[in-house]
Amino acid sequence: MSNEATAHGHPEVVTTHESHHDEHGVHHHKETFITKYVFSQDHKMISKQFLITGMIWAIIGGLMSVLFRLQLGYPDAHFQFLEDILGSKWAKDGQIQPEFYYALVTMHGTILVFFVLTGGLSGTFANFLIPLQVGARDMASPFLNMLSYWFFLLASIVMLSSLFIATGPASGGWTSYPPLSALGDASEGSKTGMDLWIISMALFVVSSLLGGLNYISTILNMRTKGMSMTRMPLTIWALFFTAILGVLSFPVLLSGFILLLFDRHGGTSFYLSEIFLTATNKALPNEGGSAILYQHLFWFLGHPEVYIIILPAMGLVSEVLSINSRKPIFGYMAMVGSLFAIAILAFLVWAHHMFVTGLNPFLGSIFVLLTLLIAVPSAIKVFNWITTLWRGNIRFTPAMLFAIGFVSTFISGGLTGIYLGNSALDIQLHDTYFVIAHFHIVMWVSGILGMFAGIYHWFPKMYGRYMNNTLAYIHFWVTLIGAYLIFWPMHYEGFAGMPRRYFDYSQWLSFNQFGGLNRFISTVAMITFGVQLLFVFNFFYSIFKGRRVMTRNPWGATTLEWTAPIRPGHGNWPGEIPEVHRWPYDYAKDGRDFIPQNEPLGANESAH
Amino acid sequence: MSTFFLLLILFFGFLITFQIAKASEYVGVLRGEKKNFEQHNRINGFLMIVFLVLGLVGVWYCNELYKGKILGESASKHGEEIDRMLYITIAITGVVFVITQILLFWFAFKFQYSEKRKAHYFPHDNRLEVIWTVVPAIALTVLVGFGLFYWFRITGEAPQDALQVEVTGKQFGWIFRYPGHDATFGKKYYQNISDKDNNSLGLIWDDANTHDDVVVNNEMYCVVNRPIKLIIGSRDVIHDVGLVYFRQKMDAVPGTPTTLWFTPKFTTEEMKKKLGNPDFEYEISCDQMCGKGHYTMRGVIKVVGADEYKLWLAKQKSNYSMVMGEKAAPAGAPADSTKTTAKN
Numbered sequence: 001m002s003n004e005a006t007a008h009g010h011p012e013v014v015t016t017h018e019s020h021h022d023e024h025g026v027h028h029h030k031e032t033f034i035t036k037y038v039f040s041q042d043h044k045m046i047s048k049q050f051l052i053t054g055m056i057w058a059i060i061g062g063l064m065s066v067l068f069r070l071q072l073g074y075p076d077a078h079f080q081f082l083e084d085i086l087g088s089k090w091a092k093d094g095q096i097q098p099e100f101y102y103a104l105v106t107m108h109g110t111i112l113v114f115f116v117l118t119g120g121l122s123g124t125f126a127n128f129l130i131p132l133q134v135g136a137r138d139m140a141s142p143f144l145n146m147l148s149y150w151f152f153l154l155a156s157i158v159m160l161s162s163l164f165i166a167t168g169p170a171s172g173g174w175t176s177y178p179p180l181s182a183l184g185d186a187s188e189g190s191k192t193g194m195d196l197w198i199i200s201m202a203l204f205v206v207s208s209l210l211g212g213l214n215y216i217s218t219i220l221n222m223r224t225k226g227m228s229m230t231r232m233p234l235t236i237w238a239l240f241f242t243a244i245l246g247v248l249s250f251p252v253l254l255s256g257f258i259l260l261l262f263d264r265h266g267g268t269s270f271y272l273s274e275i276f277l278t279a280t281n282k283a284l285p286n287e288g289g290s291a292i293l294y295q296h297l298f299w300f301l302g303h304p305e306v307y308i309i310i311l312p313a314m315g316l317v318s319e320v321l322s323i324n325s326r327k328p329i330f331g332y333m334a335m336v337g338s339l340f341a342i343a344i345l346a347f348l349v350w351a352h353h354m355f356v357t358g359l360n361p362f363l364g365s366i367f368v369l370l371t372l373l374i375a376v377p378s379a380i381k382v383f384n385w386i387t388t389l390w391r392g393n394i395r396f397t398p399a400m401l402f403a404i405g406f407v408s409t410f411i412s413g414g415l416t417g418i419y420l421g422n423s424a425l426d427i428q429l430h431d432t433y434f435v436i437a438h439f440h441i442v443m444w445v446s447g448i449l450g451m452f453a454g455i456y457h458w459f460p461k462m463y464g465r466y467m468n469n470t471l472a473y474i475h476f477w478v479t480l481i482g483a484y485l486i487f488w489p490m491h492y493e494g495f496a497g498m499p500r501r502y503f504d505y506s507q508w509l510s511f512n513q514f515g516g517l518n519r520f521i522s523t524v525a526m527i528t529f530g531v532q533l534l535f536v537f538n539f540f541y542s543i544f545k546g547r548r549v550m551t552r553n554p555w556g557a558t559t560l561e562w563t564a565p566i567r568p569g570h571g572n573w574p575g576e577i578p579e580v581h582r583w584p585y586d587y588a589k590d591g592r593d594f595i596p597q598n599e600p601l602g603a604n605e606s607a608h
Numbered sequence: 609m610s611t612f613f614l615l616l617i618l619f620f621g622f623l624i625t626f627q628i629a630k631a632s633e634y635v636g637v638l639r640g641e642k643k644n645f646e647q648h649n650r651i652n653g654f655l656m657i658v659f660l661v662l663g664l665v666g667v668w669y670c671n672e673l674y675k676g677k678i679l680g681e682s683a684s685k686h687g688e689e690i691d692r693m694l695y696i697t698i699a700i701t702g703v704v705f706v707i708t709q710i711l712l713f714w715f716a717f718k719f720q721y722s723e724k725r726k727a728h729y730f731p732h733d734n735r736l737e738v739i740w741t742v743v744p745a746i747a748l749t750v751l752v753g754f755g756l757f758y759w760f761r762i763t764g765e766a767p768q769d770a771l772q773v774e775v776t777g778k779q780f781g782w783i784f785r786y787p788g789h790d791a792t793f794g795k796k797y798y799q800n801i802s803d804k805d806n807n808s809l810g811l812i813w814d815d816a817n818t819h820d821d822v823v824v825n826n827e828m829y830c831v832v833n834r835p836i837k838l839i840i841g842s843r844d845v846i847h848d849v850g851l852v853y854f855r856q857k858m859d860a861v862p863g864t865p866t867t868l869w870f871t872p873k874f875t876t877e878e879m880k881k882k883l884g885n886p887d888f889e890y891e892i893s894c895d896q897m898c899g900k901g902h903y904t905m906r907g908v909i910k911v912v913g914a915d916e917y918k919l920w921l922a923k924q925k926s927n928y929s930m931v932m933g934e935k936a937a938p939a940g941a942p943a944d945s946t947k948t949t950a951k952n
Binding site for chain 2: 099102172186277278279290325330332361380387390404411419422425480495504508509511514530538589591
């Protein structure tokens with residue numbers, strides 16, 4: 001396989017078909033449907049596979065949130081159609097049952113965090129942009145790259161199938177804390193559903209590692225001539241750090257899951273100690289385990305995971321902001337440095353999720369310090385983005401709108417992180433709606449806005465057509481306004497201490513004052529979800545019917561992907577790979593609108 | 609039927625939006641790409657400033673709407689410190705929020721495309737970078753300083769005279785244990801737990817210290833202005849003792865006891881008058897996902913005067929006497945019960 005892998009990086013093999021002498025004979029002149037669209041080893045096709053799978057997941061995960069928002073907004077209402085669709089076990093008399101509600105929130109979290117914002121976001125843009133922007137024919141190992149997608153799909157199928165088993169899918173929250181997740185007798189969802197959840201997540205980790213190792217080796221080894229590390233676009237830097245974070249932290253998560261599997265089926269006591277179950281009226285034999293150990297293992301991935309989500313979005317946004325402001329990204333080296341700082345600190349803050357688990361207060365104080373330290377590189381990035389806009393000549397392409405929206409929500413959600421990272425305040429805000437508001441704004445909304453910016457911006461490169469602008473504008477404004485209307489008021493519910501993951505608040509004296517607000521949030525959530533379907537429609541319609549791209553470089557960008565043909569074949573550039581002579585942000589320099597990276601420095605021109 | 613109509617309406621709404629979008633695309637082509645782009649750019653630039661203004665008004669309006677519904681005065685002394693910390697944080701982050709959002713959308717509006725404008729080549733400026741590294745660092749140092757100061761006060765040792773109560777979570781309810789007049793919790797072992805035999809905590813009857821331990825369900829009493837220390841555990845999965853009005857929270861972990869302490873400032877009766885709500889109770893909410901009944905896991909803390917507390921405790925029978933019958937030792941004598949201290 002390594003033969004074949006290196007063959008792709010080799011110019012002659014792919015570009016000049018007559019000298020095609022690959023002994024494995026995988027790629028002939030005519031690709032079959034199977035090798036082109038299904039078992040493709042072309043990074044561009046794999047990227048589209050990730051994107052479309054991610055979009056399907058986003059719709060399923062989003063639909064789940066609509067269902068449980070229906071319960072939260074209208075706890076007393078009967079929706080007969082729910083029983084018709086879901087059956088009387090999950091929606092008796094048209095009312096969502098508690099077990100089903102908890103299954104929904106669990107799957108919603110798992111799907112959107114891992115399958116959409118990790119697989120869908122990194123998988124799409126790392127695959128698409130890394131070879132095209134560093135000037136490589138394909139990934140270091142196209143075969144492993146293909147496997148990465150197929151493991152992702154396998155993980156998806158296992159996770160999806162868990163929705164259809166009799167006891168229902170996992171329902172202990174996306175974090176799946178034991179002992180709840182370890183004991184089938186403690187919860188319906190901890191029976192077969194939990195096993196499938198663990199198997200699916202294990203497959204997902206494999207996929208992510210195969211992808212990550214590939215991204216790192218491609219970036220380090222396969223840059224074209226002249227493409228020094230400091231001439232790489234910020235997208236590549238961001239994807240590089242993302243891959244490193246994933247490779248170092250996902251194995252720890254896997255180890256946590258394997259111990260959980262042993263506790264479930266092997267009779268071990270890693271996480272279990274002194275348990276008496278009311279449901280069975282029996283005491284378990286396990287003693288001496290620590291339920292908190294799992295939380296350490298989980299959050300050692302779990303926290304870097306949020307940066308795995310947000311770093312690619314930051315990279316995409318930096319690129320889009322600079323191109324559409326028609327001026328260089330402000331403080332390139334500071335941007336790279338702050339990405340690096342965030343990547344390092346990401347490994348040192350995990351216990352801030354555990355301030356109220358009985359953690360030693362002194363240990364907690366160290367994590368407070370390190371957590372709030374992350375705000376410094378984040379602030380640098382925000383100010384640099386804002387300065388990039390300053391005195392630009394801004395074009396509001398759909399991608400640009402989403403990029404500006406990203407900066408806005410990243411500020412809003414980032415600032416509330418300062419509340420939660422401060423342990424004294426976390427006592428009051430922990431596990432309330434404040435947390436929901438915080439991570440949805442900073443991780444979900446920012447992440448998905450960044451992803452939309454990327455999709456709208458690189459769609460012409462992916463499919464050789466444009467998406468419909470009018471629909472894109474509607475999509476943007478409704479999404480941004482909707483996101484704020486949904487999540488902003490949740491901060492207030494959080495100040496009031498309203499706990500998350502409650503099925504119904506009506507019996508609580510302390511939390512039942514927000515009934516009207518919950519209805520409002522549910523309504524806005526449904527509208528916002530509906531508009532996302534508009535985007536999905538626009539996406540697929542434009543693949544086939546969109547306005548054709550007529551020039552190679554429609555946005556007037558400097559990076560290498562826009563020097564490739566409008567619809568590049570496998571191998572990306574016919575003939576030589578372009579050589580790079582300058583950094584990727586020469587906009588508005590020396591009176592010129594932009595200077596592509598592959599243009600040599602002029603006689604009197606100074607390098608950046 | 610109404611569902612069907614709703615879907616039909618949605619479908620047509622969708623179709624109309626799409627047709628309009630398609631038509632506007634054609635119009636754009638007819639009118640010329642440049643002109644079309646400039647018009648779209650102006651509209652979106654204008655919407656940027658509209659969004660900023662309406663957004664800031666919305667933030668203010670939301671605040672007006674809900675400031676009465678979020679927590680009022682804290683009912684514990686620790687809570688006052690947490691509230692103060694909250695206000696400091698809101699002040700600092702609020703200023704940053706308003707300034708950065710205004711800059712972001714205002715710049716987007718102001719520097720929108722114009723044929724006359726030339727973008728300014730401005731790749732870096734070390735002075736600026738230093739400013740926005742150092743200023744946030746200082747602000748965060750202030751926040752960390754205040755935060756840790758309060759954190760160590762709140763998580764520090766409970767005072768010697770604190771009332772001690774053991775709290776145990778189970779699916780789905782709370783069990784409380786008072787140590788009785790010997791001020792010592794008797795030993796327990798989870799294998800002894802038997803709801804049938806009325807030994808819900810697995811107390812070991814061979815240990816004489818258990819004989820006067822009082823066990824109650826779902827409702828506990830404590831004394832106003834006297835520190836109370838909760839020793840928290842769980843019988844099955846992880847729960848969390850959430851005390852909204854006291855601004856306290858601590859996980860209940862099976863096999864690993866945790867603690868928290870605070871000093872209640874108002875009795876339940878006083879709070880009823882303060883809030884004008886005759887139904888008011890201090891609720892214990894479970895704040896850690898624990899299964900399908902998570903949202904029903906409600907407990908109540910009755911904060912009363914010292915005399916009323918003595919009276920209440922005197923009326924309770926010890927768990928031992930309930931199991932062994934009347935001949936067993938009586939529960940904690942009222943006179944001694946308030947001396948329950950943190951010596952053990």
